[in-house]
Amino acid sequence: xxxxxxxxxxxxxxxxxxxxxxxxxxxxxxxxxxxxxxxxxxxxxxxxxxxxxxxxxxxxxxxxxxxxxxxxxxxxxxxxxxxxxxxxxxxxxxxxxxxxxxxxxxxxxxxxxxxxxxxxxxxxxxxxxxxxxxxxxxxxxxxxxxxxxxxxxxxxxxxxxxxxxxxxxxxxxxxxxxxxxxxxxxxxxxxxxxxxxxxxxxxxxxxxxxxxxxxxxxxxxxxxxxxxxxxxxxxxxxxxxxxxxxxxxxxxxxxxxxxxxxxxxxxxxxxxxxxxxxxxxxxxxxxxxxxxxxxxxxxxxxxxxxxxxxxxxxxxxxxxxxxxxxxxxxxxxxxxxxxxxxxxxxxxxxxxxxxxxxxxxxxxxxxxxxxxxxxxxxxxxxxxxxx
Numbered sequence: 001x002x003x004x005x006x007x008x009x010x011x012x013x014x015x016x017x018x019x020x021x022x023x024x025x026x027x028x029x030x031x032x033x034x035x036x037x038x039x040x041x042x043x044x045x046x047x048x049x050x051x052x053x054x055x056x057x058x059x060x061x062x063x064x065x066x067x068x069x070x071x072x073x074x075x076x077x078x079x080x081x082x083x084x085x086x087x088x089x090x091x092x093x094x095x096x097x098x099x100x101x102x103x104x105x106x107x108x109x110x111x112x113x114x115x116x117x118x119x120x121x122x123x124x125x126x127x128x129x130x131x132x133x134x135x136x137x138x139x140x141x142x143x144x145x146x147x148x149x150x151x152x153x154x155x156x157x158x159x160x161x162x163x164x165x166x167x168x169x170x171x172x173x174x175x176x177x178x179x180x181x182x183x184x185x186x187x188x189x190x191x192x193x194x195x196x197x198x199x200x201x202x203x204x205x206x207x208x209x210x211x212x213x214x215x216x217x218x219x220x221x222x223x224x225x226x227x228x229x230x231x232x233x234x235x236x237x238x239x240x241x242x243x244x245x246x247x248x249x250x251x252x253x254x255x256x257x258x259x260x261x262x263x264x265x266x267x268x269x270x271x272x273x274x275x276x277x278x279x280x281x282x283x284x285x286x287x288x289x290x291x292x293x294x295x296x297x298x299x300x301x302x303x304x305x306x307x308x309x310x311x312x313x314x315x316x317x318x319x320x321x322x323x324x325x326x327x328x329x330x331x332x333x334x335x336x337x338x339x340x341x342x343x344x345x346x347x348x349x350x351x352x353x354x355x356x357x358x359x360x361x362x363x364x365x366x367x368x369x370x371x372x373x374x375x376x377x378x379x380x381x382x383x384x385x386x387x
Contacts (some may be wrong), residue, residue: 064155067179067216068144068349069170070137071199072187074160075127075305079120081163083113088162094198094372123309132303132336133158133187139342140349147350151181154349159184159199167202175215181387183349184220187302190243191223193367197375204378218385221352222363239362241275247299259295283316284324292327302341304334358385 076085089095090105098104120126137156145152157174159167174182184203186196200220207214223243248263264282265275277285279296286294296316298308312331321329335341359382366375 062153064153064177064179066144066148066151066154066181066183066353067157067174067177068137068141068154068183068185069157069159069167069174069203070133070185070187071159071167071196072129072133072161073195074163075129076120076163077126077130079117079125081126082117082120083109085162086112086116092161092198094201094374095194119306119310122314123306127305128309129303129305130158130160130163132334135337136302136335136342136345139337139339140345143343143346144349147346148353151353155179159202161199161202167199168206171203171206179216182214182216182218183352184218184222184382185345185349186220186222186224188300189224189302190240190247190300191362192240193370193372193375195240196222197378200382201372201374201378204374204381207381208377217387218382219352219358219387220363220382221348222360224348244300251297251299280316280320283320283326283329287324287326292325294321294326294329296329296331298331298334302335304336308334356387358382358387 074085076082086109087106090098090108091101093101137158141154141156144154148154155177157170158165159170161167165173184200186199188195191197200222203218245263248261252261262277262282264277264279283294286292296312298312301308308331317329317331320326359379364379364383366379370376
């Protein structure tokens with residue numbers, strides 16, 4: 001059984017707001033070797049590493065010329081950061097719209113914080129996503145300096161939506177550095193208005209609110225060539241499910257379709273309709289039909305965070321698996337600090353630079369039933385840049 005996910009999953013799981021995707025194999029046997037680790041090992045090892053290892057700052061030997069802003073949801077590094085993380089998440093109207101949101105969001109954040117803090121405590125006391133993003137960024141810019149000397153030196157910046165360093169803080173640093181060019185590089189491989197769209201909207205809002213034009217030339221890698229989402233978001237024309245499905249097909253094609261597989265979704269909370277089938281129900285259903293060897297593949301995640309370390313490794317691989325009588329269940333290892341992944345990131349940015357394109361053609365098209373006027377302004381911001 002195959003299970004797909006994006007980095008947004010952790011936040012929306014905490015929020016209980018959107019659905020998550022998973023690629024699930026019905027057998028651990030594969031025709032190529034897979035690097036897998038048990039849930040307990042993943043939770044303990046990754047979390048402990050996050051606590052002990054400090055992100056390395058990219059050395060600035062020369063004034064940077066090109067900045068790569070790595071956009072993501074982020075995750076609280078300590079239990080004390082959980083409340084503010086949730087508060088920013090519930091206040092994000094690009095992610096969800098709530099009645100009297102400014103009043104309801106603080107109430108929900110305060111109410112949910114203890115439960116989410118306990119989940120982070122179970123994985124070591126905080127999210128390792130900043131550490132992994134830093135390592136990925138370091139490897140990426142080092143390779144980019146070699147691949148594209150005419151745009152070097154390159155410097156990476158981290159722009160999170162719900163924890164520090166916030167996207168707005170990263171932009172301020174980029175402006176102070178006097179960059180010639182800035183590339184907004186989403187770390188969500190598949191595009192969704194509530195993930196990448198929210199991060200790009202934050203960039204537009206920053207310049208709109210400070211009342212000045214950027215001093216650097218912006219472009220964006222808004223999706224990777226080839227969320228858990230409420231059905232109402234999909235119905236507005238969000239491309240996320242199709243892009244996830246295309247990713248799954250490419251992976252299985254590369255593997256020669258050597259195992260039966262299913263694309264499933266997770267993190268359903270509340271009575272509203274979600275994308276399905278759900279991961280937990282799929283695991284139960286497979287076991288009932290005699291499929292008791294399962295490989296979970298979080299195909300839309302680039303780094304470990306609460307949804308891999310807690311939901312997949314503990315809730316599903318330990319608690320649910322024991323209840324259902326699963327014989328073998330593993331989760332495919334996240335990309336994290338793999339040098340090959342840093343090379344892939346560098347290749348994506350290099351190809352973007354070589355293309356001289358401002359954004360993907362898909363970004364220029366609004367969702368047919370879009371209800372967010374800021375999205376149109378954001379698209380205009382990026383498409384009107386001059387490289």
